Amino acid sequence: MDNALKSELIQYLRQFATEDRWQRINDVIDKRTRYLSVILEDIYQPHNASAVLRSCDCFGIQDVHIIENKNEFDPNKGVTIGADQWITLASYNQPGKNNTEHCYR
Template identity: 70%
Template sequence: LEDIYQPHNASAVLRSCDSFGVQDVHIIENKNIFTITQGVSVGSDRWLTLYRYNQEGINNTQECLKKLRSEGYIIAATTPHTKQITVEQLSVNTKVALMFGSEINGLSEYAQNNADVSVKIPMQGFSESFNISVSVALCLYDMTNRLRRKHNNWELTETEKLDLELNWLRKSIKAGELIEKKFFRDICN
């Protein structure tokens, strides 16, 4: 997510990611600070792994793309403006990172120029684009359904699930890390 500035949209996106089983969300903050509205996200941000790119003086989009590519992701820029494939044509046979841009301007020129593929959501009316939270939900609905139909090994491993559950518990319990340290200190003595 690149430079999303409306908290209700940001929060709705997180809720959709959680609802469709997407674990990792990469948040780029070159111009806008990503803010979560709890009434909209209904706590979904606690169950997601959020990566934030917000260092001053650097191109955080470039840093995000570098990290995703190092992990084997194909970068798919969502945009209604260029020649592109539809979301239904986007392969689910490889790791894909969908990029969504700000509500008014969409993705930055850098993001568009450095994506591996451009993706659009087919539209029939006169509107140029969907709201970002709707776009995310439509793309995730299509891709996660196709992924589940085509692949038997798309889920997290048992070890990955256990690691996530432990992280969730740490976040959910007040002073969770301190309690964990005390627990291990006590059993080691």
């Protein structure tokens, strides 16, 4: 979805939120950080990765990088409790490539 469409959608949905709710949403967004990113590499147990995503959301960390050299990333929706919807996930999962090196670039 391009930025123009996102902006249009936000403006449309804004009419359904109270002014207090709209202010709260903006306050939360303003407190998110991109100064720190989390990298998860070849996480074997999905519940552990899911807990990390939930913690990132809780602490306001916006960007999480997922490296899949050996293990596929498959978060457990029961553990993430929707946190993965609010953070930005970047996946590095090209077969036969050094995904770790690709992530670090």
